[in-house]
Amino acid sequence: MNNKQVSEKLREVAIAYEILGENRFRINAYNQAADSIENLSTDIQQIWQRGDLQKIPGVGGSLAQHLDELFTKGSVKHFEEFTNKMPAGMYDLLIIRTIGPKTAFKLSKLLNEKPYNQRASIYERLETALNNKVIQDLEGFGEKRQQDIYDALKKYKSGTRKKKRILLSDADVISQRLSVYLKKDKNIQKIDYLGSFRRRKETVGDIDVSVASKNPAQTINYFIQYPDVVDVVDQGEKGATILINDGVQIDLRVIDLSRYGSMLQYFTGSKYHNIRLREYALEKDLSLSEWGIKDKKTGKTKKFSSEKDFYTFIKLEWIPPEIREDQGEIEAAFDKKLPKLVTSSDIKGDLHIHSDYDYPSSHDRGASNLEELLKKASDRGYEYIGLSDHNPKLSGHTDKQIIAITKERKTYIEHLLYDNKLLQKYPRVKKVYIMYEVDIRTNGALALPEQALDYLDGIIISLHSNFVLPSQEMTQRIVKALSFPKVRIFGHPTGRLINEREQIAADWHQVFEMCKKNQIALEINSSPKRLDLPDMLVQEALKSGCFFTIDTDSHQVNQMDHMPYGVSVARRGWAQKSDILNTQPFERFDKWFMRGGD
């Protein structure tokens, strides 16, 4: 059972609780634990095996006990007692918009009765009921509600609904397009993309956008006429929700400039940051919302046009959006101990770049030549870069040949740099490290003969095959690979491809300890579908005392501009400039990179 399935189970129990009239705070606790578990970066069963379940935020003694039973026996008696009381098919109905627990319960109860063909799917039975207009006669329902459900079912069936979470980089493109459109409405004074987008989460569930407008009604009307719209999901006086092609949902909120600061705060979230912040304010008899800060004694609401002023008013430092995840940031802001997060302008180099150098590569070669890469590095203000082409193909080559290929590559690169004076042409760049990105073989050996290292300044080691291994075996494999000489960086450590390939199973504590011991940097890979190490593991690695390099893994020169994505991951992991090695000026960085003794 993976994290996703565990959180699913908890949500099912929460829903059963809701229908059976359990305490609503217990329901919230289950849902919060479910969210928390879904966002974990470590397999929950590993946490369980270490006896650390209660260290998960939102998991206390009771849930830890239930989860222990779940992992030991495969099911939880207490859970089943509740979920077994739910009608068959009920949970399937919840995927339909506007159908929540209460509605799903009443509907599925009806649809499980005799007149309905029990061999038909719950959706087919619902359709029959709707066509026969019997829903409107159920208690609490009416004609309009019946029609709502009818429309919602139709949209579900036709696929007119929100699809899976999209990459942050795709959200960037969508938001830029939308901005072009919105800017044509002269009522609009301000546009900001908020929610998970502003927090720079690796994926976003929807696009949240706030605008200040002189004429909200006109602006909302204009918004829902966006050419890409396939459905207007919701519309009111304060905003609207639309669905555009490819199943991306966009939430708009419109507000007056005078209250824009409080809207920024609310709509940026996260949900749990907001809740924690509001609870903290309540201790001072203040009630927070997108409309401002209400003094509960006088009943008066103070407006905020600036978000910073909003935080200041409740005696907190302004908190960077990336860390608004209820992970201690509010306490830190109160104590004036917020980390000074690394920024993109701190970055002085990029160590993971693939060039178009022509040789028998084991994986895809890059598309850009050294000069293009150097020019880009110079434009970005870098003092050093690393050329990290993949190691040569093993098959069909003897060790001797591979060593020769590596030597020849070094000679060629140096020829370009010094004889052809490329380094002189881009004087800001002081050094190009001659590197490889070397595969970690299944047995933990490097896919490169050791003598080839004589012709390299340092190497990145990465997993590119056999991603599915038992955790222990994978950990051993990595630990072994981390002990070879000249290893400087562990590239895209989890091997995940967002929405495509799961991260590997490994004991990350052991891996982090090894990196620390051998002074090897963990890579934060900025490729938008990798973002690897993931933010949560960055946080954990930091606690273990590890350090990082943020690299782009560019296979084309323009991908070097992906660097801010990696920086965002580092920021979400609470990393400061001093935690990131490639923020160091060349002289200092070079000491670490070119250290001898290995």
Add this chain to the structure above:
DNA sequence: GCCGTTTTCGGCCCGACTGTTTTCAGTCG
């Protein structure tokens, strides 16, 4: 059910929108 440098008990965010309502429930964010 969870949680705590003022608490191990007594708190637990707040609003938009819709429908079926005579004052609120359900869903979503």
